[in-house]
Amino acid sequence: MRTIVHVSDLHFGRTKPLLEKALKAIIERRSPDLVIVSGDITQRATALQFHSAHKFFSSLPYPMLVVPGNHDVPLYSVWRRFFLPYTLYKRYISEELDPQYEDAEMLVVGVNTVRIFKIMEGRVSGKQIARVKALFAVALPGKIKILVSHHPFNIPVGHRKRPLAHARHFWKSQINTGIDIILSGHLHDTLGVYSDRAYKLSTPGPLLIQAGTAISTRNRKEANSINIITLSTSHIALDRYEYVQHKQTFTIKKTEFFVRQGKSWIRDIDRSRRTSRPCHGTGCEILSRRCELCDWQSELHIS
């Protein structure tokens, strides 16, 4: 069993200070095995903004995997944008633009989808597709395979943005790699989880999970939010946390369960149950979550 905190679009330079504190608190409370940041760490890729992000990330004592977003390369300085786009990112965040993380239960591969000439839409290259395929192909059986990008590999019907360039090529080549989850950001909408059916593939695709903006003032239609994912090879519980202003904290807005069925995942959204009771040991609240499809249960202590 692993716990992943998935945050995105922090936009340091346009953050709300109270939210930074609340985000740190909720991450520490869930004590994850890995924190994933799917891009747009800064607002305008300045040294000051990267420094703030670095300070925040350094305060978290957990492994991290971070990919750049379109806001993490300079916008107004054309010279820096074309010739030194990642200098500050590499100095303050990571030398690695396509990172990976592996432990006994999961393999997480990050892809940098930012392109100077396709700044809003993003792109995945043939070389990146080949790398993803090769890494997942040699993963030990039973490992959960997770891909991370800033720009989404698919967009829900009706959304005004488009999936990143070469997404169709990616889907075709990834059919047999058995990716379990793709985590992305960029839209500033959580949007729910949906499959890759838009590309009319013959085999079931991975779960696509979008995170909203974690701590920035750049909200679209929804409150600031993050995802916390508890997963094993057979189960996924996706907790969507939203920031509640009057409590000054992130609280669970919705939990969705997924159960593995063959190479795919079944959503158990309508049948998932949440109950809570006081925890007499610590004075906090115990949130019990049970998947009625398979009776899998988990408990969280929430202070």
Ligand SMILES: [Fe+2]
């Ligand atoms: Fe963003």
Ligand SMILES: [Fe+2]
């Ligand atoms: Fe973005």
